[in-house]
Amino acid sequence: MRRRLTLLVAATTCLVLIAFLVPLALLIRQVTEDRAISRANDVLQTIVPQIGTSDPASLALTVQGLPLPVSVFPPDGPVLGQAAERTPAVRLAQANGRSFTVDTDAGREIVVPVFSGGATYVLRTVVPARELTGGVARSWLVLAGLGLALVVLGLLVADRLARSIVAPIADLSAVSHRLARAELTARASPSGPPEVREVAIALNHLAGRIQDLLREEREQVADLSHRLRTPLTALRLEAESLRDEEEAARVSAAADSIERAVTAVIQQARRRGGDRAAAADATAVVADRVAFWTVLAEDTDREVRRELPSAPLPVALPADDLAAALDALLGNVFAHTPDGTALAVSLAARPGGGAVLTVDDSGPGFPAEALRRGSSGSGSTGLGLDIARRAAEAGGGSLHVGTAPGGGARVRLELAAGKRLPSD
Incomplete structure (x- = not known):
């Protein structure tokens, strides 16, 4: 935009200068010619009174003392003054008694007839071409220099003007990109033209409104999650009243797991955008989580295969988010496959850093609409895969859905490498 404004001003300035300087240059040349011809006419007029009143010898001496070469052609007899032949212009002037100005190779020929004593004398002089254009080239150079200086000055003024317009727009662009990166405290400084200032004020208002809406949403999620503590407390009390100690321990463990998930939701809801937790050990x-789900798998006659590395595997994702993503994937297997369906969980290092988490099952696979948020095709909320996908993207990775080797569903979660975990 800055360059376009500069080019626009340059083009406009050049057009104005051309429209002004070209006629001025032609006028200078015409004025120079007219001045030279007028000076020659003045010289000729100085000797007009002497025609017919002075003798030929005195008239010849007067003509020879003039600043221009002047020839006097009497009706008959030799030429007085500058020797010259009778040109067609001289003969024409003697014939009809009119003055002429004729362009020749030597310059501009001027003939003036003078009547005296019933005879016609003709005064002739030639203005050289160098006098007709004397100083014109220098004047044109001055005009060209002036035009160039005006163009440069116009470009400088246009650049400053364009900068004053473009700089606030660039600031608005930078602030909008910061807002897109979840830097909700970014604000634009209203400056520049009134329209740009209005846009900056509107953008700041929008950013503030987004902050308010997100704050309200976080508080609502936190409040909703906090309300779940009451039924969880009642569930734990019911579990403690069970007579079967093994059953009571299992229900209490499930209630504790739900309470941890609720606590994680509250913490995540109150977490400011961009403040991520430290890298987690994906192996641990x-x-x-596989150990937790294995207990439920035994109750439903499911075989669980696991392939985990022996060394820690840091990923750029908080432990709570990774656990929630894996719980969502394993929960899908338990919810959408019949009892007895085998499943496999594998974790491996990703080339270039990070980890690849794969969950396979031998069930019927995913329906076509399962990848859309809020759609599952089986009556559930349809948020499981979306939770896993968002967790993967938050960790700098991605989620891929396909078919397992045995014909069931396969979900592969790719996670970026996190910071090195502290050693024990």
Whole structure:
């Protein structure tokens, strides 16, 4: 935009200068010619009174003392003054008694007839071409220099003007990109033209409104999650009243797991955008969650295969988010496959850093609409895969859905590498 404004001003300035300087240059040349011809006419007029009143010898001496070469052609007899032949212009002037100005190779020929004593004398002089254009080239150079200086000055003024317009727009663009990166405290400084200032004020108002809406949403999620603590407390009390100690321990463990998930939701809801937790050890998180789901798998006659590395595997995702993503994937297997369906969980290092988490099952696979948020095709909320996808993208990775080797569903979660975990 800055360059376009500069080019626009340059083009406009050049057009104005051309429209002004070209006629001025032609006028200068015409004025120079007219001045030279007028000076020659003045010289001729100085000797007009002497025609017919002075003798030929005195008239010849007067003509020879003039600043221009002047020839006097009497009706008959030799030429007085500058020797010259009778040109067609001289003969024509003697014939009809009119003055002429004729362009020749030597310059501009001027003939003036003078009547005296019933005879016609003709005064002739030639203005050289160098006098007709004397100083014109220098004047044109001055005009060209002036035009160039005006163009440069116009470009400088246009650049400053364009900068004053473009700089606030660039600031608005930078602030909008910061807002897109979840830097909700970014604000634009209203400056520049009134229209740009109005846009900056509107953008700041929008950013503030987004902050308010997100704050309200976080508080609502936190409040909703906090309300779940009351039924969880009642569930734990019911579990403690069970007579079967093993059954009571299992229900209490499930209630504790739900309470941890609720606590994680509250913490995540109150977490400011962009403030991520430290990198998690994917090996430890996956091992813990697989151990939890293995107990439920035994109750439904499901075979659970696991392939986990022996060394820690840091990923750029908080442990709570990784656990929630894996719980969502395993929960889908339990919810959408019949009892007895085998499943496999594998975790491996990703080339270039990070980890690849794969969940396979031998069930019927995913319906076509399962990848859309809020759609599952089986009556559930349809948020499981979306939770896993958002967790993967938050960790700098991605989620891929396909078919397992045995014909069931396969979900592969790719996670970026996190910071090195502290050693024990």
